[in-house]
Amino acid sequence: MTKHANERTSVSALMGAKVNGPDGRAFGSVREFAVSPSDDAAHVFGFILRLATGKKNGQPSLIRVSDLVQGGDGLQLRASAEMQEMADAEAYLLLERDLLDQQIIDVNGHKVVRVNDVDLIWEACLDGTDRLSLRIAEVEVGVRGAIRRLLKGLPHGTIDNLSCRIPASVIPWDFVDLIDRDPSRRVKLKIEQNRLSKMHPSDIADILEELGPAERHALFTSLDEEVAAEALEEVDPKMQKALIEDLDSEQVAGIVEEMDPGAAADFLSELSDERSEAILEEMDPEERHEVEELLEFSGDSAAGRMTTDYVSLPEVATVSDAVNALRDFEGDIEVITDIILLDDDQKIRGLIPVVRLLFAEPGAALSALPQGHIVSCRLDANGKKVAELFDKYNLRSLPVVDDDKRLAGVIHAEQVIANLRHKH
Template identity: 30%
Template sequence: MVPEISEGQFTDDTVDANDAALDERMSLTAEFVRSVDESLLDEDNEKTRGLCEELRPADMADLLEQLPEGRRYHLVEVLGPQLAPETLAELAEEVRDEIIEAMPNAQIAEAVAELDTDEAAFVVQDMDDADREEVLAALDLADRLALQASLDYPDESAGRLMQREVFAAPSFSTVGQIIDRLRSGGRLPDLFYEVFVVDPGYKVLGSVPLSRFLKAPRDTRLTDLMADDLVRVPVLMDQEEVAYLFEKYNLISAPVVDESDRLVGMMTVDDVVEVVRTEADEDLLALGGVDREESGLSVPVPKIARSRFIWLAVNLGTAILASFVISFFDATIEQVVALAVLMPIVASMGGNAGTQTLTVAVRNLATRDLTGANTFRVVGRETAVSLINGAAFAVLLGVTAGIWYEAIGGGGPGEGVILGAVLAAAMVVTMLSAGLAGILVPVTLQRFGADPAVSSAVFVTTVTDVVGFFAFLGLAAIFLVG
């Protein structure tokens, strides 16, 4: 995706949308975005509609996100019915909320009526209560009830994300009966991969993939085709758990069932791909102390600043703690000024080693590769890695620091060797503590129900800084100052 383009960057160049809308990576070209922006500024509505005519909903969403804020809704107004309803579901949250706020509720209702329930819920979930009720009131009874039922489930649960439109049939049905039903023109899901087989109480008995179904003779019963080892998704399951099931069992779709095991909807792989991307984004940003909702290019500056201030304040607290440790050794640093030069090396190496281990640990916790059954083995592995790297860098930095200290004429005879040995020992201690903190902190936090991606970085940084400074300066106070 190309960066958002400010008004001052636009030139007089124009392009034809069909030839230059997308580059080889299937991203909108900067030239195309400029052309649309210019046509909006010139109020050339015919040209604007022509440029956007062939765009898919996802590409249209990208276009709206990249346009300057003042012209997003102008484009929506110009396109009118030409704007595909699916575009609203593809938009980033902050842009979608901005556009929906400016759209008449009647227009939103028309768009929502054409979406599947999962996409419709995604569009209206953040609207004001009064506006959402007005939109729901404008829908057909069946659509309104289905959408309201989805909104009643918790956010980020299978019930909120599922598609309520499913294709289900009783076990005594034949292939021919199902084919006739499919051709009858009745209400069917827009996209489905299998026929769910249900009993009279609408409990799921199994499923028949369409590939197997289409190959069977017309008189074949579904019970002869169905697979009964079906993976069922509880309606209240968290979306991250759903994504794990799809990845583990290589699912294309799965039925969503309520507490009584009755079929209430289905999850499809396209929904899960979005969940995987969202959860990966959240974990990546959380490791840096950034809220996903504040990471978009269209988020207002004050909102971003407030969000980042909190974690910066926490980091300030950890930095003060490390400084407090250093203050215990101010006399040592005054006598051996070289310590002040070498301290950042110890802290930096420990911080980087801790971050490496922490990143791997959080990733393995998220994918369920790191469990209670193998925690001690993984801790042992990380301890070994830390000791090996600590010893290697201890030799490298110890020798270098000793030679440097002797070369600048610091201290008395042999003090360069002592300084090198102190740095080497501190490096081993720091690297070992960084490795252990990087694996034990996220495992412990998850054990107590906290999100390791959000909370771990602060604790790991604190441990590595405090241990690193204490080890280096403490050993220096003993062996160099005495």
């Protein structure tokens, strides 16, 4: 039996395979492949068998993979094998039911694909016995897997000879994220869900746009609030509405609180007044006040596009003060390119590029460091004017000031880019 260790097979190859009893007589055939995610998501726990006529009225039963041996005439039960009744099929991930023809997320390719087959590998158990285990190696998402299933029923040698000529398109099982349509099984199917949170929000947004409503809802609601907020900022208003359509106001409020205030205001402005008010009511007072102030402005004006997520300090601040302010900043730190120096009247007195902090002594005054040119715009500046300023001065951020020249907010470059992208 050792010769079978490390032998590759697949769901399509084993489906319907004959299983003999310890006496060599026909016992049943493979009907399904049961994985127990809570115990071991990387291996097939057992086969669900369609029993031969006359055995328990042909009702399906579960046999552990380790209770099988590979014989010359296929699979055979060990003498000590014990059959298990399938009391709760929902406790298992069933490879044929839950994977084949289903959509999954290719977290490396940042796209949605369809499963055509599942590659398996027979391996020796690590318990020192001669028992075998069946590891889930990859999922087939290309033509090769589809051909295998299409030719099912032909001799395995013939199928292998034909399919091996087709380039493989597979995703390692470790990188598989499943999209489940059935809420009752969603938790059990989240095998590697944490990988999604490591993807760029724009990639998650692209994936959401590829999915149908049910799968989109399942994926979006599986994300934590911070990741969901970042993804929501990346999609257009129509998709934003679709994503939160079936969520209650409390759930949406939790996501909106994690959004950039300017993006949150833009998002809420696209909703009905009733829906927007309901969401605002569920938000924490501080975040709600910030967003409500921005909602008062026209969406196409600088005020409507600005955010209150920026880092500002008094003129007398030091490099050490700036470093501490950056550490305490709760917004998206990646968009912060400048430290804004303000006088006692909240008027801009300096713009210090963050990179300058790397070459300065902690006790040095920020006002003594080389500064960028101060370019700002008024609250009522339109979108065209904002874009022209970014282009003309090659800006990374643009302060927005009120009629008294006091700082009101900042427009970051990524917000201008996102707006141009959505227009086209």
